[in-house]
Amino acid sequence: MRTSVIIIVLLAITVIAPLAAQQQTQLELPEYTLEQRWARASSQLAVSWVVAISYAKSVGKTSEQYGDYCAKFFATSWGEPGSGSTKIIRGLRRNYLMFSDSEFEVIEFSEVSTTARFNRPWLKYFGEDQKWFGVTLEEYEACFRVFNQRLAEYLDLEYKEKIKDNWLYLTVTKKK
DSSP states (O other): OOHHHHHHHHHHHHHHHHHHHHHHHOOOOOOOOOOHHHHHHHHHHHHHHHHHHHHHHHEEEEEEHHHHHHHHHGGGGGGGTTOOOOHHHHHHHHHHSSSOOOEEEEEEOOSEEEEEEETTTTTTHHHHTTTTTTTHHHHHHHHHHHHHHHHHHTTEEEEEEETTTTEEEEEEEOOO
16 A cells, blocks of 8 residues: 555656646746837837947948938838829838827828928937937937938938927928
8 A cells, every 4th residue: 555655656756756746937027008019119110320429420420421321321211213292201201100109191292292290209218318329319319300401312302301399300302
């Protein structure tokens, strides 16, 4: 009888021990909603620009020079020169809408000129000192400003922007 109990206990241990070990090696990972995933992707998008600007600064370049480089790199993918202000507004809107909490609206539209505004959702990452990982808000926005200007120039458009009430207003106009 004693031998039977020992055998049963040993069999139970051989069955239970691997299950206990298996439970210890499993890692529970949290689930995220689409909104949480989009918010995370937005912050990663924003910080990737910060990293790129920081790298440019580390090799003696400015954020404007980095924006210029990016515009030259991508310009031909935006269409043929002279293809109009509608195309660039649609493209800029599409780019800006990658940020969660983004808002983009067209204020004025004509065949010659388009004005739109954008709410600058990246502001929340920069904090009160307007710096994020050593990159200032001005450097960050200057990179985008130059990028947008160079794309507009490539498409034979003029680009102007101003900040008013924490919105970025941009206007593209066909060159005369």
